[in-house]
Amino acid sequence: MSGQQQDPLSFEVVRPGASAPDEHGRRRVHPLTPFIQGVRWWPAGIALALTSTVQFKVTVGAGALLVALAVLLAITLMGTGWNYLAWQRLTFWFDADGDLRVDSGVLSRQERRLQLSRLQSVDVLQPLLARVAGLAELRVEVAGAGDSKVALQFLTLAEANSLRNEIVARSAGVRHDAEEAPENLLAAVPAGDLFLSLLMHAETFVLLLVTGLLIFVTLVTEGTIGLLLLATGGVPLFSIFTQFSRYYEFTVAESPDGLRLRHGLLQKTRQTVPPGRVQAVGFVQPFLWRRKGWVRVRLNVAGASTSAQGSGDQSYTENVLLPVAPWPVALAIVSRVLPGVDIMSIPLVPAPERSRRRAWIQWRQLAVGWDDQVFITRCGRITERWDVVPHARTQSVRVTQGPWQRSLGLASMHVDSTPGAVRISGHHRDADEARRFSQEQADRAARARATDRSLRWVAQQQLSAAASAVSDPANYPPPPMPVIAPVLGPLVSPVEADPVEPAEAGERD
């Protein structure tokens, strides 16, 4: 970043790539960190303050306020003190092998080494308070079971960005003092579309309708059902707000070191997903989005917030590639993640008609398909889902059958991917067919593994440097021409395809 300008607050932090801060070449995070982290103790502090005013039986006036403030101050000071110790003991550096090392811990020490050749994603986050202070958090995830994630809190934004560049460059095996790779904006989600799309989420919409109805009933009968209103109205409004603030000003940009996602209203997030790290891609289309031709694109990325044990109950964060976009834009961007895959032209094999007795609503939608690179499943009637996994990323293949399915001679096949929102399941197939398809999928996966080169992505950068730069980033850019044509493929049945008719799509350019 721009030279060696001295940050007025950083008396010890040295810019990455510059000279070392201590004799071992180890660096520290920003000295303001303990104070910003100290604020996190406030919820606990406020709760304790409230209870202590009750404890001391001072419930009125200035006395109560004084006790509460004193308790809060004490808690904050103690918290900050602890965070200061943690700050003092946290050092990070690049070792001789070029891997990122992080030593931390006050009582129990932790020495972690992140093998950057297994890098999955690098995120730069700016929580509200850190953002005010001009600081940022850097999150690095590598592939691996258990806790394979490191969060460096906090660095100056410029430092976080240059460290991000350094990590990405090292993982790609290019010179680590390389300049930040140039990027090329692919899409930006307009705030209005985002808001509307969140409003039109099926569950949200129904709950809001119920709320409206309840308000009406309350007005008519003059009864009190305030608590119920809080549940039916408050929950969807809260979810709309959180999602809106998370995905606000969502942009997708392409650069040689991967896709860059930026978003956030209060907390700014900047994610980098190196190419070849995407384990699976899923499209989701809630019922009310269909007329608009909108779709949400989600990703599975290895190592992303997997619970340590990886057993049945897994927690993950939804990795969103695009919170909402018209089909052609979504497909154009997915084609950057899965180069050479034409999702729309993959023939689908529907589930047998007798599956209607097991899945009354969605049976017509149930289908699986494959080409030489990916396996794809479709399901869901009210909220439609298309899930895509590259053969080279297939982990294992399963066939399952419950008693009800058994009585109908049906079985479900699953292609296991790393934990995430995208699950690839072909539900309610003919049992023999499910078995056969699973076997074939296992064979395809084996062949794809043998030839897969996508992990060495620097060598095969076919990212067109000349790709059309987007002139108007405030709106969805027109997708590259070749991608629009197949939109009417077998995935989109005629009804849903209306908004993206080929004629209309052709006019776009």
Add this chain to the structure above:
Amino acid sequence: MDDTRTVDDAFAPADAAWTRVSPLLARAYRISLAVGTLIGVLVALGLALLPDVPLWLPVSVLAVDAVVTAWASWLIGRRVRSWGYAERADDLLVTSGIIMRRLVIVPYGRMQLVDLVAGPVHRWLGITTVQLHTAAATTDARIPGLTPAIAADLRDRLARRGEQRSAGL
């Protein structure tokens, strides 16, 4: 005990050489079932001893307990025989289940760890579970009821093949 068709062809394709697990596993299942039944009886007993509890409550708890026990013990033999695995050239097949049936195909190149696990009851009986992990949490490939020697051999074979075919992510 000569019900050979324990698993449909769809869940145990005949083109693979299936290995079944030790019948000792049935004993382990029976022990856990007995413990479950005992807990049910104790709950019923406790309810019966409490004042103010109508008699039908402990009686119905006992009845449910008895029905579940009878049903589960009827299933145990078939459940044990439903477990099976087959080692093929490039992948391992695991099949199991009577009510919920499943077949898992795990490529050797995708295995990240192979664990041997044995709880106290299993250890006492001398059987072990081989647990496979891939990068997917949903893989769920475990083979219970193996004697320790077979389990250790299987683990070593799997680990070796996994190393030969390792494919990263």
